[in-house]
Amino acid sequence: MSLIAQYKGLGKSYGARTLFTDISMNIHEGDRIGLIGTNGAGKSTLLKLFAEVSTPDAGEVVIKKGYRAVYLPQESQFEAGKTVSGLIDETLDAFCAEDAEAFGKAWQLIGQVAFPDVSAQVQTLSGGWKKRLAVVLALIKKPDLLFLDEPTNHLDLSGILWLESLLKRADFSYVMITHDRALLSNVTDKTVELGTQYPGGYLRIEGNYKEFLRRRDELLESQLKQESALATVMRREKDWLARSPKARTTKAQFRIDNAKRMEEELADVRSRNRNNREMDLDFTSTQRKTRKLVTAKRLARHLDDRTLFDELSFVLSPGTCMGLVGNNGTGKSTLMRLLCGKDSPDGGSVREAEGLHIVHFEQERDSLDPEMSLRKALSPDSDSVLYRGRPLHVVTWAKKFLFTPDQLDLPLGRLSGGEKARVLLAHLMRQPADVLLLDEPTNDLDIPSLEMLEESLQEFQGAVVLASHDRYLVETISTSMLGFLDAGGVFPCSSIDQWARENSPAPVQKKAVPEKRSKQTTKAKKKFTNKHKYELEQIEAKILEAEDKAALHEARVNDSSIASDPAALQEACELLGAVQKEVETLYGRWEELEELKAADGVES
Template sequence: MTLLLNCSSLSKAFGARPLFQGISISFDDSERTGLIGPNGSGKSTLMKILAGIEQPDDGKIEAKRNLRLGYLPQEDRFPAGKTCHQVLVDAQNGAHADEHERELEATILLSKLEFPDHDQAAAELSGGWRKRLAIARELIRKPDLLLLDEPTNHLDLEGILWLEDLLSNAPFAFVLVSHDRYFLENATNRTVELNDSYPDGYLSHNGPYSQFVEKRVEFLEAQAAREQALASTVRREIEWLRRGAKARTTKAKGRINQAGQMMDELADLRKRNAPQGGAEIDFSASGRQTKKLLVAKKLSKALGGRQLFTNFDLVMSPGMRLGLLGPNGSGKSTLIRLLVGQLAPDGGTVVPADGLQIVHFEQTRAALDPAQTLRRALAPTGDNVSFRGQNMHVSGWAAKFLFRKEQLDLPVGDLSGGERSRVLIARLMLLPADLLILDEPTNDLDISSLDILEESLSDFPGALLLVTHDRMMLDRLSTDLLALDGKGNANFYASLTQWQAAKEAAEEAEAARIRAASKAARSAAPAVEAKKKLSYMEQRELEQIEAKIHTAEEDLVAQQKKMDDPKVLADRNKLHEVCAAVDAAQKKVTDLYARWEELESRA
């Protein structure tokens, strides 16, 4: 193993508040590290320090000579007017003197990552494709160590699976910040948690994330037991001191000094063992006993000429927790808008129970006014809130969601993504609900807050409709899974494993259909043609046809990807054009396979 980065006694403060102190940690070329910790523990700051973007207040970093270091920030920014291809060409400046070689590298990588349009402006990409392009920009620089800060942000579930696969075969070491527990389990071989609960300010374990969780529990239990044992010893020493111990002998002096050291250690242990946890999340149910809260029958909806789902039935009852799956653009948000009455179906009916109380968490966080203070966002009508019949001062209510008193007069727009999520959850908790609809509530929440959110939702007696890319939460909470594919199909599954198996089977069936179509086309060709020798031009055609098939298949994938673009979905005429292009591309692939088999059989 080769040491890539060595950090000694790193410290950093934000104003008067220390983020971390005395962090000493190293990273080698076998690194597959997940960096976790509560919101505000300094994960992103540490990543910027490792990347050389920020400087520590104290300590130093030593890097391997000529280390190629890549850094993927949370926000994806690209130069105005640049296409995807140009972004990757520019990223190689200094790597290749030859411009043609840089362009070829960019083309190859974009094709490998299945970009539908190499010449699309980077600024016009959807959030998921912007993230893919940002990752591609770092990959093309061929890093020895890649730092990724929340790389799954804006990726749908299929995008996260793609990134997992990419990292599992990565020829470079990486350190990533993530709150996605399945992603950490599948993509990393070491976990490091920044947390004041540990004597060194962090805890590191080599192995999968699930092993780290076990080791963390063991460590904290041992630390708590040490606190209890030390507290008993300190009590005895205090009683001895109170009896009037005189420091007249060397032995007495030593015992007094030792007692002082034990008291200091006990104070430190109590500080570290103090509950830190996540936000106190607990939704309020209305107590309704109705068996059917919402009934949808024969529901159909199309947008831009594209059928999202047809003759779809759904019954939401108390205790039901429905996980909603589907790639971006498949109709998840449209279905939610139908169920809450914001949009009318093309066919079918949605019938809510009388007086149904729905609480809706919107992914866009549009309900928040960025200019409003945190105080007013949490308590719009005064300095108190009423939660489950009890009045609580806004500072106490804020503390439940990990906000400090000095933050109360900050504008909401200055808060982090995780803090804004907690503001929305705090507001929704004040509303009694029969049906909770949560659209990506896990974005930016730390792992301890995710655990508490899961616990609260599992205890919620009403119905829950949950959209999240957090597979662990879906697995743990969902009593049913509903998957939309954006092609008119809506299917129920019992688990994520069943959904993934069905998805893989459908992909294999599509590949088999293409092979069968090409075989049928070959069989239909006149027998006399098969006996003719190839002409000179046909021989040249055979030599070039594999490349043509590859190009045609890339074009087919590109056209299919366009169907997931929200801008295309919103434009009926554009969607018709894309659908026609998909059909034409599919026919071209089938025809080329048939022609290839015909030429090969004659050759």
């Protein structure tokens, strides 16, 4: 594969804080790289250096001529007053005006997104729709190399699956920062982690996230053994040095010098091993023996003229985890509020075991006072907290959640989103619970924190209800799942793939986008140009080819051997849906060209 970009000896600091030094790597055509690391490790900074959005303090960045790099930031800024169709038109005119094939592909992509209203002003969109628009605009620019910083931010479950499908089919190289472990596993073939626990400050592994975990654990285990071996040798060398050998011979001087080098190496390895910190989570359970902690019978809840769920019944028992799977606004948070008594159902009942302790972790972080100090938030009543029946000093308690002593007097308003999430988890852990209701607890958590949360929930002896867009976490710890449908209703499901198959997609607005575009760019469509003539001549063959492909994929979906394999069936259905949308887009474009031809008075 051809080399696209070279990075040599990159280093970056902010004030006295050094983020990284001497990072070197190459990117080739077809590379799909996941960039991971703890919050604050410098991932976003490094990505900006890769994309030439900012300049390194040291090192060299070379993106080969003829290759287009596009950078997609965490939070996209759109010009006030712009509409969805207006931004799409501007980007199409700038990057696809002279390329009929790229123009067609762009409209195919736009049609698949199915924006609710392309005439809407961008500032009125939800965070999820803004993110989808930002992704679409980035892809219209025809990148050879795409840099994505937390592209799943604000996306609901359908949005994440849409993004994953795009990246699986990508014909460009990309580097992506994300904490979504399922996404990393499914769409990357190389993994880079920034971290002071590694020699040189980073670790690069050829392979997806699952392969990375295996190789990383091997390295860290080897590094611990190296520390132990060096410490043993150094004890022997220190005994020898204590006998005050005189460096009168070359051999004695060499041993003294070697001992000093080994001491420096031991200090370096020891420092790296100490930097391999993990959040220490251990949820407190009351260890209640009752088998039926919460019994829900025929629950119903309506929102305006829409039914969120009806006739919903289940039992929560110790050691179980019920995963709630669905898009935003489908009723997951509402169900949790019914279970803990904060809201009342429209029908049915919730019965709790006597003296039950329910702890509810809400996704909104507004409960934190931005003026309160971290010390006060972690330990409200004194300099110690009571945890599992014994007192812990606030400094020790803070370290369990990766806070340093010098952060304790900081106001909460100065903490990052991930740090605020850890404060809420610390509060959660101090409360003995029979049932944990966790509403999006993974928001803003980095991968090490997610791994510790996962391990702690698996060890929790009470019942857990978990709503999260983190597919990896939900499918790992759930003993059962409820799927919430966009159209309303809840059903038991065995996997997120099953939920995706059952969930009805929003109806595609036929020709809506092209019609809006014609209003926005009437000047560009006054004439039926030679480019339009050529496109019209080619489009019938493209439609026939797409229809043949659709027939083949439909036959695969109906194949009994495929139907018996859920993963293969899911893939076949996705491919069929994509081709059917392609056919629909081509027909829409054909109609548009014929109308333009007729309006311009061109004879057949």
